[in-house]
Each structure stands twice: as structure tokens, then as C-alpha cells.
Amino acid sequence: MSNKKPNTPKGTRDFGPAESAKRNHIISSIKAHFLNYGFSQIETPAMENLSVLMGKYGEEGDKLLFKILNSGDYLQKVSQEDFEQGSQHVLPSIAEKGLRYDLTVPFARFVVQNRNDLAFPFRRFQIQPVWRADKPQKGRYREFYQCDADIIGTKGVFSEVELTRLIQDVFKSLGYPNYLIKINHRELLFGLAQWCGLATKEIQFCTALDKLDKIGHEKVTEELNNLGADAEKLVQLFDLLGQDWNNMQKLEGIEALLPENPGIETVKTYFRYLKDSGENVSLDLSLARGLNYYTGIIFEVVAQDVKIGSICGGGRYDDLTGVFGLPDVSGIGISFGLDRIYDVLEEKGLFPDSLKVSAQALITHFDEKSFVHGMDLLSELRANQIPAMLFPDLAKINKQFNYANKIDIPYVIVIGEEEVKTRVYTVKQMKTGQQHSLALSELIKLLKAE
Amino acid sequence: MSNKKPNTPKGTRDFGPAESAKRNHIISSIKAHFLNYGFSQIETPAMENLSVLMGKYGEEGDKLLFKILNSGDYLQKVSQEDFEQGSQHVLPSIAEKGLRYDLTVPFARFVVQNRNDLAFPFRRFQIQPVWRADKPQKGRYREFYQCDADIIGTKGVFSEVELTRLIQDVFKSLGYPNYLIKINHRELLFGLAQWCGLATKEIQFCTALDKLDKIGHEKVTEELNNLGADAEKLVQLFDLLGQDWNNMQKLEGIEALLPENPGIETVKTYFRYLKDSGENVSLDLSLARGLNYYTGIIFEVVAQDVKIGSICGGGRYDDLTGVFGLPDVSGIGISFGLDRIYDVLEEKGLFPDSLKVSAQALITHFDEKSFVHGMDLLSELRANQIPAMLFPDLAKINKQFNYANKIDIPYVIVIGEEEVKTRVYTVKQMKTGQQHSLALSELIKLLKAE
Numbered sequence: 001m002s003n004k005k006p007n008t009p010k011g012t013r014d015f016g017p018a019e020s021a022k023r024n025h026i027i028s029s030i031k032a033h034f035l036n037y038g039f040s041q042i043e044t045p046a047m048e049n050l051s052v053l054m055g056k057y058g059e060e061g062d063k064l065l066f067k068i069l070n071s072g073d074y075l076q077k078v079s080q081e082d083f084e085q086g087s088q089h090v091l092p093s094i095a096e097k098g099l100r101y102d103l104t105v106p107f108a109r110f111v112v113q114n115r116n117d118l119a120f121p122f123r124r125f126q127i128q129p130v131w132r133a134d135k136p137q138k139g140r141y142r143e144f145y146q147c148d149a150d151i152i153g154t155k156g157v158f159s160e161v162e163l164t165r166l167i168q169d170v171f172k173s174l175g176y177p178n179y180l181i182k183i184n185h186r187e188l189l190f191g192l193a194q195w196c197g198l199a200t201k202e203i204q205f206c207t208a209l210d211k212l213d214k215i216g217h218e219k220v221t222e223e224l225n226n227l228g229a230d231a232e233k234l235v236q237l238f239d240l241l242g243q244d245w246n247n248m249q250k251l252e253g254i255e256a257l258l259p260e261n262p263g264i265e266t267v268k269t270y271f272r273y274l275k276d277s278g279e280n281v282s283l284d285l286s287l288a289r290g291l292n293y294y295t296g297i298i299f300e301v302v303a304q305d306v307k308i309g310s311i312c313g314g315g316r317y318d319d320l321t322g323v324f325g326l327p328d329v330s331g332i333g334i335s336f337g338l339d340r341i342y343d344v345l346e347e348k349g350l351f352p353d354s355l356k357v358s359a360q361a362l363i364t365h366f367d368e369k370s371f372v373h374g375m376d377l378l379s380e381l382r383a384n385q386i387p388a389m390l391f392p393d394l395a396k397i398n399k400q401f402n403y404a405n406k407i408d409i410p411y412v413i414v415i416g417e418e419e420v421k422t423r424v425y426t427v428k429q430m431k432t433g434q435q436h437s438l439a440l441s442e443l444i445k446l447l448k449a450e
Numbered sequence: 451m452s453n454k455k456p457n458t459p460k461g462t463r464d465f466g467p468a469e470s471a472k473r474n475h476i477i478s479s480i481k482a483h484f485l486n487y488g489f490s491q492i493e494t495p496a497m498e499n500l501s502v503l504m505g506k507y508g509e510e511g512d513k514l515l516f517k518i519l520n521s522g523d524y525l526q527k528v529s530q531e532d533f534e535q536g537s538q539h540v541l542p543s544i545a546e547k548g549l550r551y552d553l554t555v556p557f558a559r560f561v562v563q564n565r566n567d568l569a570f571p572f573r574r575f576q577i578q579p580v581w582r583a584d585k586p587q588k589g590r591y592r593e594f595y596q597c598d599a600d601i602i603g604t605k606g607v608f609s610e611v612e613l614t615r616l617i618q619d620v621f622k623s624l625g626y627p628n629y630l631i632k633i634n635h636r637e638l639l640f641g642l643a644q645w646c647g648l649a650t651k652e653i654q655f656c657t658a659l660d661k662l663d664k665i666g667h668e669k670v671t672e673e674l675n676n677l678g679a680d681a682e683k684l685v686q687l688f689d690l691l692g693q694d695w696n697n698m699q700k701l702e703g704i705e706a707l708l709p710e711n712p713g714i715e716t717v718k719t720y721f722r723y724l725k726d727s728g729e730n731v732s733l734d735l736s737l738a739r740g741l742n743y744y745t746g747i748i749f750e751v752v753a754q755d756v757k758i759g760s761i762c763g764g765g766r767y768d769d770l771t772g773v774f775g776l777p778d779v780s781g782i783g784i785s786f787g788l789d790r791i792y793d794v795l796e797e798k799g800l801f802p803d804s805l806k807v808s809a810q811a812l813i814t815h816f817d818e819k820s821f822v823h824g825m826d827l828l829s830e831l832r833a834n835q836i837p838a839m840l841f842p843d844l845a846k847i848n849k850q851f852n853y854a855n856k857i858d859i860p861y862v863i864v865i866g867e868e869e870v871k872t873r874v875y876t877v878k879q880m881k882t883g884q885q886h887s888l889a890l891s892e893l894i895k896l897l898k899a900e
Contacts, residue, residue, distance in 0.1 A: 005775075008499075008559075009495065009546075014564070015492060015493040016490075017491060020491040037832065037837070037839070038808055038809030040466075040470070041467060041471070042470060044464050047516075069545055113456060113464070119857050121843075277829075324455075357490055382487065387485050387488055388486075389573070390608070392571055403569055406569035
């Protein structure tokens with residue numbers, strides 16, 4: 001045998017039966033809620049034309065795109081002069097396609113391409129892998145799933161409420177209560193920047209403020225001072241941010257500073273619509289994300305008891321498709337991070353024990369005759385929607401039991417001469433060791449109960 | 451607006467809400483049966499190292515692999531001399547990874563990589579897209595899904611029976627009765643070749659015989675004559691193939707010619723195990739496929755009333771992983787072709803009307819007050835697992851109804867001043883135009899009934 005085992009490419013993973021079952025558990029839950037909220041599924045190809053992808057994720061993003069080599073004699077159009085100019089220059093001649101980097105740009109492309117067939121508001125969800133040539137590290141992969149939901153073609157803040165409730169429903173059904181939905185509004189952030197004397201430096205203001213959790217208010221103050229902020233106002237600002245207030249008090253606090261800010265009214269309406277379903281939602285005036293893209297309320301969901309970064313995020317944008325020549329498509333979207341949610345549920349032990357990795361029952365046998373009888377029993381169980389297997393070869397009964405143990409089959413049914421005659425079957429629950437002798441209808445009842 | 455709409459790459463497709471719902475219908479059905487038969491799901495990455503993929507699909511296959519350009523300064527290792535030698539020579543220096551071409555080679559790689567953790571027999575299923583740089587044409591795409599199930603680590607013909615019943619169950623649950631499962635055995639084919647005097651030319655014999663349906667027995671006879679077959683035996687052979695016999699008669703017919711052939715006993719046992727569940731299974735002695743790879747029984751499923759080629763296929767192999775240094779892993783696998791099954795169901799009108807593309811109900815409203823009331827109703831419906839939407843903006847009632855029509859929402863609920871007061875809601879079934887006035891509990895009953 002060769003010593004060199006074949007491997008998955010760096011930063012990519014296989015998912016075996018147990019991991020697939022757990023991933024499916026999360027995906028099914030998210031998908032069920034997407035459907036319950038009236039989102040329609042779309043799927044886009046793994047590859048997109050590079051003309052669609054390039055320039056959409058910044059210079060760094062362009063580098064992290066996986067590019068697909070053109071088929072056939074791909075160097076055909078590359079001259080000696082081209083070659084001498086190096087990789088960057090040659091690229092457009094040898095690669096026309098790339099792997100999708102996220103689900104948003106393909107969605108935007110989809111909307112433009114199908115704009116005459118879509119009815120707005122359009123609610124789409126999309127659950128597919130994306131690829132990034134990032135340096136792999138713990139919790140960061142080159143292939144990972146995104147689960148996105150967007151509502152486009154409506155500006156009402158009701159959509160923000162929809163997505164908030166969707167997030168709440170998803171984590172509730174996953175049995176994880178310790179999430180926190182942080183929200184903020186770009187206008188509030190920009191308003192605060194201007195109020196501090198940092199008009200024209202809004203983005204730098206936000207970047208600094210966003211580090212509050214990590215580096216503390218003194219260091220952030222220092223950074224903002226260096227940017228040229230009004231020192232006195234900074235004191236006022238951090239005084240406000242440091243208060244242990246509820247959402248309404250925070251809103252009133254910031255309204256006192258920015259009475260005319262349009263974000264105030266939006267966030268007020270948002271909380272009014274949420275009413276008593278505002279659990280785990282917190283206005284966090286230091287939250288800043290994607291501010292080149294988002295234009296209204298922004299979301300970030302964190303696990304409060306697991307160190308892992310955000311597990312879901314999103315926000316409102318007012319120009320999804322302008323880069324593709326279709327202006328004024330506004331909307332709001334969120335993206336669940338499957339891998340991080342997986343890690344949270346794993347760390348907290350929240351995956352149900354009942355997740356099925358293989359069959360519910362294994363039928364074992366002593367000889368050809370009981371094996372053949374087993375086939376009939378097998379069909380009966382499956383016809384009753386009980387996932388079942390028959391050990392496929394004649395083998396010692398111990399070997400058959402060991403097999404059931406190894407692949408976590410909860411029940412083993414034994415068929416011998418007696419069982420063939422009486423049709424009363426011995427069934428053993430592997431976890432408890434309990435045994436029963438049951439006729440078919442009783443057996444079906446027992447196996448379906450779990 | 452730009453005139454150039456962005457597009458999907460050649461040979462790839464978007465799937466909108468209606469197509470996604472139909473594809474999910476097929477995938478769910480196949481997956482449910484895979485699980486019911488005790489198969490465990492695995493998933494492998496979209497990209498594999500080229501060392502894993504190259505040389506596994508023949509020279510033509512190597513060309514059809516999509517290769518991924520290395521990241522960064524990919525030309526770094528390419529010298530002037532390399533460049534002058536052209537595309538083929540440069541390839542290994544600039545691309546280390548490729549997109550998977552099928553699910554079998556990644557599965558083989560998975561088995562070798564995880565051989566110490568797997569329990570055999572191992573039943574795995576895998577439902578993922580694959581990519582081939584084929585020339586796109588009607589029904590042939592560069593990205594398409596395969597739905598594979600394999601049982602490895604057992605040689606008993608019972609596994610052939612399992613996969614046959616699985617195929618029957620899948621097409622039954624999809625409501626398509628006119629499929630035909632053709633089976634044959636490699637040993638029978640090779641035996642016939644030798645019997646005709648074509649020992650050493652078995653593959654050519656099979657290739658010619660496989661064309662019987664298309665070009666007729668005279669042309670096949672001519673080809674076989676040219677290969678040097680015994681003319682008299684060919685007459686006998688086509689006499690046998692032309693008989694309108696049932697499976698057992700066919701088997702007896704070929705047993706008379708090849709009394710010692712080991713395939714006879716296997717196929718006999720196969721039919722004996724199938725017993726009365728042999729519907730739509732036909733021994734077809736001219737069926738030949740993948741004979742470089744398959745070593746026992748082979749399968750091909752065709753739609754008898756749709757011109758589309760095979761919709762499922764597979765067979766027994768005795769060396770899945772030898773190329774990766776792990777010999778003697780034998781097994782049997784089948785692969786369902788999602789796209790072709792889709793086309794068959796579409797052509798035959800077999801997709802259920804009840805497939806949900808968006809919500810079951812749209813809540814419409816006349817003003818801010820009824821809109822806000824609608825939010826509560828919305829939560830009630832969803833809490834009862836009724837996929838529902840509230841029209842998100844204040845708009846004319848006509849516009850809201852038109853929207854429901856456009857996206858195929860079956861029920862529209864109207865909330866006005868009266869409804870807010872009485873909590874008796876008007877609901878209209880869009881297809882029939884029927885209207886009802888219902889209290890919440892009645893409304894839920896109506897909407898859940900569908």
C-alpha cells in the first residue's frame with residue numbers, strides 16, 4: 001500500500017455521517033423557518049464569470065477569489081510579452097470564471113438577469129457553499145456554507161422586524177437561548193461621528209468605535225482624539241455608551257444628542273413593531289459592520305457564552321444591483337454562518353441525541369434461511385418508515401452485533417430458526433441491553449416510538 | 451442602465467423558486483429512501499487535489515476537469531522554457547486543485563483517508579453537484595447533481611437486491627411507473643464474447659452489442675463479423691436476444707450456451723431474492739456499461755415513454771480504491787441523475803400541484819392600523835406552521851392581490867377596520883375565487899388543510 005494517503009485540499013473538509021447529520025439538523029431548521037416566513041429558494045451555479053465577481057469585494061477580495069483555468073489550450077492567447085509581465089497581467093487571458101465568494105453578488109446577478117420575471121417585494125433564501133482562498137486557520141475554511149435570506153423591493157422597517165423574528169425562531173428551535181442580536185443604524189453612527197466633529201471621517205470613526213469591546217474605551221478615545229474628535233463630546237459619548245440602559249433609554253439618550261437624525265425614528269418604529277417580542281435584541285451604538293454597503297439598520301448576532309465571533313449578521317442596503325446596471329434595488333438581508341453555529345451547538349452539547357446517523361434497526365441472522373426471512377422483515381420495517389438494514393453476509397452473530405455497535409444502530413433484531421417459525425422476534429436495545437420478544441406489529445410500534 | 455446583462459457561465463444554470471421546489475421534491479424523495487435503507491450521508495469538498503482526480507477518468511476525462519488556478523503569483527514556478535512548451539506542460543505548475551468530476555473518486559478518496567474509522571460494510575449516500583467542462587448541449591450541463599448510494603465491503607448479491615428495491619421505491623414515490631431497470635452481468639457479456647470466438651476482444655464485443663437498440667441486429671452482426679466472430683454462433687446469439695422471454699427463460703437460454711459461467715448463478719440468486727418484487731426489472735443481455743470498472747451485475751434505468759437516455763445507473767465493482775493504494779475494496783453503487791429525472795417528471799406532468807414555491811397565505815391590509823394588526827395574525831399563522839407573509843408596505847389592496855397572484859400564493863387574507871374589531875377575517879382562495887369569513891381557529895384549520 002502506498003504510504004501517501006490522499007487528502008482533501010488545504011482548508012477544505014469532508015463531513016462523515018455524524019457531522020453530516022448534525023449539519024443537516026441546523027440546515028433543516030434554518031430552512032424550515034425560511035419557508036415558514038415565505039422565503040422562496042433559489043440556487044445559483046458554483047462558478048460565476050469573473051466579470052461578475054471581480055471588483056465586488058475590494059482588492060483583497062479579488063485576490064481571495066478562486067479562479068478557474070480556461071479549458072483546452074488556455075495559453076493560446078498569452079504572448080511572450082504577456083508572460084513577461086507576470087501573473088496579474090496574464091490572468092484575464094487564461095481564466096474567465098471563478099468560484100462564488102458569497103451569496104450576495106450571485107443573488108444580485110440573478111436579480112438583474114431575471115428582473116422581468118420577478119415580482120417585488122422578492123423574498124429569497126439560498127443555502128449553498130462559498131469559497132475563499134483565505135489562509136486556513138481554526139474556524140476559518142476555504143469552503144463553507146452560507147444560509148442567506150433577503151427581502152428586496154421594500155423599504156419599510158417591518159422587514160427588519162421579520163428578520164429579527166426569524167433569527168429568534170431559528171435559535172429557539174435549535175435550543176440555544178444565549179444569543180444576542182445586536183442592532184445599530186448607520187445613520188446613528190454617522191450622526192455621532194459628525195456630532196463629535198468627525199464629518200468626512202465617519203468610516204474611521206466607526207472602525208475605531210467598533211473596537212470598543214476589544215480594546216476598551218480609553219484606547220478608542222485615544223484613536224478618536226488622534227482623528228481630531230472634540231474631546232469634550234467624546235466624554236459625553238462614552239458616558240452614554242457606558243450606561244446600563246434598556247433599548248428605549250439608549251434611544252432617548254442618543255436622541256438628546258442627535259434630535260434630527262433620521263435613524264432615530266426608524267429604530268423607534270422597529271422596537272414598536274417588535275413589541276413584546278424584543279427578547280435578546282439590544283441596541284448597540286458601537287456596532288459597525290459593512291458600512292460601505294449597508295445604509296440602514298445593521299445586525300450582528302453573537303453567542304454570549306461561546307468565544308467565536310458573530311454567528312449571523314446582515315443589514316439594510318439601498319443598492320444591491322447598481323454595479324450590474326440596475327439602480328435602486330433596496331432591501332435587507334441576513335446570513336447565518338453554518339460552521340460557527342455548529343461549533344456553538346457542539347460546545348454547548350445542544351445537538352439532539354436522536355439525530356440518526358444510520359438505521360434504526362439492524363436485522364441479524366444465523367443462517368441462509370433466517371437471512372432470507374430477514375429480507376421480508378426488512379421490507380416490512382421500511383414500509384413502515386423505520387430505517388432498517390439486514391446484515392448483508394452470513395457471519396457470526398457477534399460480528400453482526402459489533403457492527404451495530406460501531407455504527408450506532410440503536411436496535412438489533414435477531415432471527416434464528418425459532419423466529420422464522422413463530423414470527424416472534426427478539427429485539428435488543430443496544431444502549432440499555434434490554435431485550436424483548438415481539439410480534440411484528442409490536443416490534444414496529446417499539447421501533448417507531450423513538 | 452448597461453445593455454450587457456450579467457450572465458451565468460456557459461453550461462451552468464440558476465434555479466428560481468419554482469425549479470428549486472421541483473428539484474427539492476426529487477432530492478427529498480431520493481434522500482428519504484436512502485435514509486430508510488440505512489445509508490449514511492457524507493459530503494466531500496467541491497475541490498479535490500488534481501493528484502486525486504487526474505488519470506481516473508481516462509484521457510478525455512482529464513481534459514474535462516475544471517482546474518483551479520493556484521492563488522497568488524501562480525506563474526512563479528513557470529520558467530521561460532516551461533512557457534515555450536505550452537499549456538499541457540505548464541499545467542502542473544499553476545494548478546494543484548480541480549472541481550470534482552463525479553462522486554465516486556471523492557468517495558474512494560474518503561474511504562482511504564478514513565479507513566481506520568469506518569465500519570464495513572459501509573453504506574454511504576452523497577448528493578452533491580459535479581462539474582465537467584463538456585460542450586454544453588440540450589440536457590447536458592457543466593454543473594449537475596448526482597445522487598449516489600454505494601454499499602462497500604460486502605460481496606453478497608443481496609446488495610444488488612437492495613439497490614434494485616431502492617430504485618423501485620424512489621420511482622414509485624415520485625409517481626413514475628414507466629421506468630425499466632435493465633440488468634446484465636459482466637461475466638455473461640465476457641462469456642458470450644468468448645463463446646463467439648472473440649476472446650481478447652471482449653470490450654469491443656460489448657461496445658458493438660450495446661448499440662443493438664440503436665442500429666439493429668444486422669449492423670451489429672456486421673461489426674461483430676468484422677471483429678472475427680463465428681458467424682454461426684452470431685446467428686444463435688441474435689436468435690436468443692430476439693426472443694420475447696421473461697427473465698428466467700432468458701437465463702435458461704444463456705445457461706444453455708454458457709453452462710459454466712459464474713454470472714449465471716449470481717443472476718439466478720438475484721432473481722430468487724427479488725421474489726415477487728421483480729416488477730420493472732429486465733435481464734438485458736445487450737446492456738453494457740462501464741466495463742473497465744464494473745465486474746459483476748450492472749444496472750441501467752431508462753424511462754420507457756420519454757426519450758432521454760438513462761436516468762439511473764450503476765453496478766458492482768471489485769476495486770474502488772486500488773488507485774489510492776488500498777486494494778480489495780469491493781462494492782456496488784448506483785447514481786440517480788437529478789436533471790434527467792426532472793425532465794421526465796416535467797414531461798409527464800408528475801410534479802405535485804401542492805409544491806410550495808412561496809407562502810400559503812398573504813395578509814393584506816388597508817391602513818397602518820390593520821397592517822399592525824396583521825403582524826399579530828402573521829405570528830399566529832406561522833406559530834401554527836402555516837407559511838405566511840404580510841404585505842410589507844402600505845399599498846392599494848389591488849396591488850397586494852396582484853402580488854399574491856404573481857407569486858402563486860393560494861390564499862389572501864384581508865384585514866380592514868371591521869376585521870381588527872371583530873377578529874373575523876375574510877380569506878379568499880385565489881384559484882377558485884371562493885371567500886370565507888373565519889375566526890382565527892377556523893382560518894388556521896382551512897389553511898392547514900391544504
